[in-house]
Amino acid sequence: MNKDILICGVGGQGTVLASKILAGAALEEGNIVHSAETIGMAQRGGSVTSHVRIGDKARSPLIPFGKAELMLAFEPSEAVRNLNYLKPDSLAVVNTAPVKPVTESLAQTGYDGKEMTAYLKKKFRCIFIDSDAVCAPFGSTKFFNIIILGVAAGAGETGMSKETLLAQIDRRVPEKYREINRQAFLAGYEIGEKEKNLNENK
Amino acid sequence: MKEYVMGNGAIALGALAAGVNLAAGYPGTPSSEIIETISKYPHEGVHLEWSVNEKAAMEVAVAAAYSGARAMVTMKQMGLNVAADPLMSAAYVGVKGALVVVSADDPGPISSQTEQDTRRFADFARIPVFDPATPEEAFVMIQDAFDYSEKYGTPVIFRPTTRVCHAYAGIDVPDEFSPRPYEGFVKDSSKWVIFPRLSNANHAKIEKRNLEIADDFSSYAFNSVEGEGPFAIITSGVSYTYTKEYAEGLPEVKIIRVATAFPFPEKFMLEALDGVTDAICIEELSPYIEEQVLKLAGRHKLSVNISGKLNFLVPHNGENSADATAAVLGKYFGNPPAYTPGFSDAPSLPVRPPVLCAGCPHRASFYAVKQAMKGRKCVFCGDIGCYTLGNAMPLDMVDTCLCMGASITMAQGFSHTDKDTVCFGFTGDSTFFASGMTGVVNAVYNEADVTICVLDNSTTAMTGHQPHPGTGRNMMGNIVEKVDIAKVLEGMGVKKVVTVDPLDLDAAVAAVKECAALSGVKAIIFKSPCIAVVKSAKKCTVNDNCIGCKKCIRELGCPALTTQDGKVIIDSTLCTGCGLCSKVCPAGAIGGEGDE
Structure with a gap:
């Protein structure tokens, strides 16, 4: 398999774990995998990306513009910021809940993410999910990183099996949080499946 | 077994595979995970330490290498400036075992103050340098670096960049590691004591030896030529992968990749340039290889046009990427990349400068000083760490930031020149141990009027929460006596030392007012743990x-x-x-x- 997946969001949202699970699962399924992360100062509330590159065609750690076949966006404006990476007709799974930077809270520009989702709709195939709503049953938006993986997997866009991804979650999450993370993944998976069926019936 | 590891992990595992006996370092992005990875794998018999700074780490490692051991020292590029003193001398003296100096460069810069190029440092010190392009290569090359160091009796530099350090790949990890047996230190003052006569003699030997290494490097596997034709791309490090990404499917382009920039593999390059009329150098940071190729072309009167940073076809600053490289090469070869970004109609995006985390005790410390000094003329000298982010609005509490430890000494400088100003130096706990302490003695001795604020969050936060002498833990996994910052300050002659919890705002403001009113050197230790280390449910x-x-x-x-x-x-x-x-x-x- 050759597939480039871009994960983007804001430092602290758990993008790195999502990237490790995807890469680990792809490796487990016998692929060559490379990935690259934002680490260091930029992590503190800044824009972050993870580039997951599956297959022997990927040479560099960063995905070239227009090559990513899937985007997992943890924040609507970060999805727009990284659209250049996405191949036309690709899927973007996008969280509609905005993360307002401190600069916006100070300047009161009224950023609420809505303009971003409207723009995304015009440009790409998108699945929108609201992290506040989907995470409510789990008690914290910290589970969003696992849910969004589930959504992408359920929509059949990761190219990896549900079981391999669940096994990676088991491997990379501390034991006492394993069950709740599995549930979060499966909840996302269901959303992804529904979206897929909806699209196929269109 | 194949494991998915970070480039820094690959370097660590390669060092273990090479039988490393001692590894020391000081945390610095993008190098920090090397020492941390060793600690997570079986490493019985390996001495592992976070040293207080890079100079200490280098000296510890030099001694180990004098004993015949295989030693590694890790740091970021600016750490090499701190360790330059022992390194320059060790380059003259040489080693018996192996000394591999890992200095990670940070094009961009992404998490650094400078875009300096460690390959140039290798040239400056006249010692070999290895420059991997991927984590897989790093795993192999670090082992080669140990072998070359031992073979030629010289310190060797290993120079990865951020995109190698923080890239992940699957690595075949050996099942077991065992440190190399070594002889131990054998006294010989004609060899291990640096004197002008020794330096003079060794200088001549080193230059002759470097010719041998250059020849050796000319057949080194990672110095490679792919493709044919009169047009060449000369590249190194991660830029090699961007070049490959661009050149996929382009016939008639020769890719010349240099993995050992110093001593420059001249024979290799002369052969590679055979039949080439036009070449462009794609490298990050300084035009090091470009200059070597120009020199070579001059000496051998080659008729080849060499482009790159020096004629401004390639930007001097910033990191390369697949797209930036494709744009430069597309322009050079007259075939612009097929993909053109088409999102100019996108709504304006919120900017996200990095900020102090929610609940960060540094915010409270800065706020307390700000409140206490309202209406007073002050200068706030910052330092290197998370708390540099105290410069952001609305706190706006960092007026200067220069390098590790400079907060205390610069506050001192201002106290001598701007006598009507209240001078503050803000330093973190790890930075205090790294290079703040000498500045305190300097301030006391030279009668400065400064208030030192130690922002003690009981960890080295910015680089990923490494322990330091104040935490009571070390990398051998042992609980050790904490070095008490207040006692250190008192011992160095600071007359007034107050420890306060910054989250107790009233007490913190009172402490600042009290200290600022006194003359001489005073210190406030703002003590509250990093929120990422001590998790709060509140x-x-x-x-x-x-x-x-x-x-x-x-x-x-x-x-x-x-x-x-x-x-x-x-x-x-x-x-x-x-x-x-x-x-x-x-x-x-x-x-x-x-x-x-």
Whole structure:
């Protein structure tokens, strides 16, 4: 398999774990995998990306513009910021809940993410999910990183099996949080499946 | 077994596979995970340490290499400046075992002060340098670096960059590691004591030896030529992967890749340039290889046009990427990349400068100083760490930031030149041990008027929470006696040392006022653990009393505070219940929860 997946969001949202699970699962399924992360100062509330590159065609750690076949966006404006990476007709799974930077809270520009989702709709195939709503049953938006993986997997866009991804979650999450993370993944998976069926019936 | 590891992990595992006996370093992005990875794998018999700074790490490692051991020292590029003193001398003296100096460069820069190029440092010190392009290569090359070091009796530099250090790949990890047996130190003062006569003699030997190494490197596997034709791309490091990405499917382009920039593999390059009329150099940071090729072309009167940074076809600053490289090469070869970004109609995006985390005790420390010094003429000298982010609005509490440890000494400098100004130096706990302490002695001795603020969060936070002498833990996994910062300050002659919890705002403000009123060198230790290390279950909430004045947001800029329908709301996933906003709120609208 050759597939480039871009994960983007804001430092602290758990993008790195999502990237490790995807890469680990792809490796487990016998692929060559490379990935690259934002680490260091930029992590503190800044824009972050993870580039997951599956297959022997990927040479560099960063995905070239227009090559990513899937985007997992943890924040609507970060999805727009990284659209250049996405191949036309690709899927973007996008969280509609905005993360307002401190600069916006100070300047009161009224950023609420809505303009971003409207723009995304015009440009790409998108699945929108609201992290506040989907995470409510789990008690914290910290589970969003696992849910969004589930959504992408359920929509059949990761190219990896549900079981391999669940096994990676088991491997990379501390034991006492394993069950709740599995549930979060499966909840996302269901959303992804529904979206897929909806699209196929269109 | 194949494991998915970070480039820094690959370097660590390669060092273990090479039988490393001692590894020392000081944390610095993008190098920190090397020492950490060794600690996570079986490494019995390996001495592992976070040293107090890079100079200490280098000297510890030099001694190990004099004993015949295989030693590795890790740091970021600016750390090499700190370790330059021992390294320059060790380059003259040489080693018996192996000494591999890992100095990670940071094109961009992404998490650094400078875009300096460690390959140039290798040239300056006249010692070999290895430059991997991927984590897989790094795993192999670090082992080669140990072998070359031992073979030629010289320190060797290993120079990865951020995109190699922080890239991940599958690595075949050996099942077992065992440190190399070594002889131990054998006294020979004609060899191990650096004197002018020794330096003079060794200088001549080193230059002759470097010719041999250059020849050796000319057949080194990672110096490679692919393709044919009169047009060449000369590249190195991660830029090699971007070049490959571009050249896929382009016939008639020769890719010349140099993995050992110094001593420059001249024979290799002369052969590679055979039949080439035009070449462009794609490398990050300085035009090092470009200059070597130009020199070579001059000496051998080659008729080849060489482009790159020096004729400004390639940018001098910033990191390369697949797209930036494709854009440069597309222009050079007259075949612009097929993909053109088409999102110029996108709505304007919020900017996201990095900020102090919600609940970070540094915010409270800065706020306390700001409140205590309201209306006074002050200078706030910052330092290297998370707390550099205290410069952001609305705190605006970092007037200068230069290098590790400079807060204390620069505050001292201002106290001598701007006598009507109250001078503060803000240093973190790890930075204090790394290079703040000598500045304190300097300030005491030279009668400065400064207030030293030690922001003690009991960890090295910015680089990923490494232990340091004040934490009571070390990398051998042992609990050790904590080095007490207050006692250190007192021992160095600071007459007034106050320790205060910054989250106790009133006490913190009082401590600042008290110290600022005294002359001489005073110190306040703001002690409160990093929120990422000691997790808090507490949360603050906003009640109906909120009048929507947004004073909390305007004064503190905490990322957990935002507004909704004109009122302040607190993001409960970010809030740590530090309570600072409740002390700022004029309406008593913010309260604690779970505070038992």
